[in-house]
Amino acid sequence: MDPQKMQEQMQKQQEAVQKQEMVREQRAAVMQQVLENDARIRLSNIAAVKPEKAAQLENIIIGNMQRGTINGKINESQLIDLLNQFSEKESEAASKVDFKRKAFDSDDDLDLDNLDL
DSSP, X not given: OOHHHHHHHHHHHHHHHHHXXXXXXXXXXXXXXXXXXXXXXXXXXXXXXXXXXXXXHHHHHHHHHHXXXXXXXXXXXXXXXXXXXXXXXXXXXXXXXXXXXXXOOOGGGSOGGGOOO
16 A cells, blocks of 8 residues: 555544544533533443443433423433333333244153153
8 A cells, every 4th residue: 555545544444433423522512512511420320330321311301492392491300201211111112032832742751751761
């Protein structure tokens, strides 16, 4: 690979990292505006344990904000309610394993008394 292509590739990677950082900062700014301090702390605790769940919760909050269903700031109890609703939907969507046991099979098919050993 020639040096010019490598330099272009590195520049694209740096731009992608900068874009991701900018999106992260914008999300943080939105959460700052929408969440009260106790709710923000709760969300950061969730993010420490399950970052993917916190990101999904942030997406729900941002979506609700864009639809105009959020009035004022979200406090901790409202965040917990959102989390419970999210968890219920997630558990409903989870695949359910159903074990089907074999039906009772009588021994009539086998003649165990007349086996030649």
